Amino acid sequence: MADANEIAIAQAQAPFDDHNCDIILRSADGVDFHVFKLILSLMSPVFKDMFALPQSEPQSYVSSVPVITVTESSTTLESLLLLCYPAATTTFGSLDDAKVVMKAASKYDMQAALSRAGDLAMAQFLPNHFLELYALSCRFGWPHHAQTAATRTLEIKDLGRPSNMFNGMRDITALDHHRLLEYHYKCGTAARTVGSSLSWLGFSYRHMQMWRECSCRSGTGFVMLQTDFGNVKVAPWFHDYLVSSGKDLLARPCESTLWEMAPYNRAITKATECTYCRPTIVEHMDRFRASYIARVKKVVATVSSSCYLIHY
Template identity: 30%
Template sequence: MTSELEIVDADHPFNKPSADLILRTSDHVDFHVHKFILSEASPVFETMFSLPQPGEPCSSPSNRGQRSAEPIQDHKDGRPVVAVPEDVRTLDLLLRIIYPYENPDLDDLDWITPTLSAAIKYDMAGAVKLLSQQLSGHATTSPLRVYACAVRHGMEGRAREAAVGCLRFTLLDLDVVPELADISAVAHHRLVRFILRCQKEMATLTTDLTWIPVGCPVVGEFPSHKTLIWWYAKLNPPWTRCLFCHRQMDIITDNSRKHHNVCKWWMSFLDSVQAQLLKRPFGATILEGAFLEKPIQSMSDSCRTCRTASGIGALRAFAKYLAAEADRRIAAV
């Protein structure tokens, strides 16, 4: 047993004299807590407190077959002491979530994952929900870590979000993270296979263009601040009716089975879109930065059809529609 000299009390508010229980962390910090609050937040603790105390016949408490906290083996200041495997930072965050205080800062993924593991182990539904939402917020910036954490805890929805987040990166950019050691090779293989299937889905997006509606794309703004793309059927897009820009000899077919000659810059744009989506099969990749500036610069300087406010607007609207179509196909994988 650890000597008293090696043990310190936690900071406020977990040092109140009104507490009736002490949770001792793995790094020897005592949290003075209240059984009632723990019981309300965690069926695991509620069950443990209902068991006979030392000296009476009892079995070690468990959480679905896994040991979650040591039986009461010590007393301090008249309060029973329960040893838990969590460190001081993890337990502090977990307790601040279940206590009636303002939620702690949970922006750091390094602390979200161990705290979520503890919340799941103690069956703290409210804490699990909050931490799961916080975990989701990292699905686009640290998708591989989030994926591994979600898979480890059987959180299929979060795992899917993280898998889609991985599409924002190339496979070479997805470096090995420590959390991968917590999941099986099969789970990691499923992620790689998902990415490869998404890349395959993008291969035909810019070659079979029959999914493109008839007409000219226009960005529509609504009072709800929602942006939609609609198609003006009576007007062909500028890249099919231009009289100034150089034309591509190939012919494209729209979804009405009409054939169109198109501007060379537009076909080059589709080629660059396909190359980008094969590396990162995610719609937003073709809307980032200056990606649309290259086709605009490829338009003829004297063109009165393409290089106009309406012509460039139609290109931007088409790019947004194309990005949405890419995401729609990814969602179906």
């Protein structure tokens, strides 16, 4: 009678069912993967050294093909081996699954497979897991992926607050986390400066309503700002918009911050109280905001391109 604890051996699906193989990897849950020593040796120095050793007695044999039992599950082993086969493709069921495969690839020193796993994880999980992917990129030394993921973290308001702790914290060093916070802060500082001076605003904007002479700028309530076409006198409502949006950008330095309607609507509402501003202000503010967003993206990209984030 078979031992109740004995695992029933199953056969892996193609391409790991080739009986012309010269080695079988048996997963921890009892699935046999028929593979080739040459492929594993090329992908993994660990397996290369293993195959160079004399075969030990405890190994079992099926049709004279050596069987090596590994600690990985069949799901993990299948993904790992697919990453080793040049014509094969795989996907991960979750980021946690991807992490397990990356751990296995690192264990067997499969650098090419590890790199492919990182590319796939970025393609699959970046929109919802950029913080964890930043941590993994730092851990495995992928500066390009780290930069991509770090740029997405600019969408998080006040990243340094304790409430923004994330699952990947266990995968990241204090230094790499500090670099991420520093990057977020420098992008916020750069984005905020865009509204404090309009020197980047071109000559074609000289006729916009925000600095035409009208009751909005009468008395002492106006503010002077520098532009490419000279110093302009702007209304308090417009200056308030620049100040409030600058504060928002400091906390969350990304394009979507300027698409939020509350500060914009407050400015429009106040502007429409002016008889002179009312007819054209929506059109002009929409045009200004589009240029404002483009400028913020440009200065933030300048911070990103400095690549000070990751040092290996």
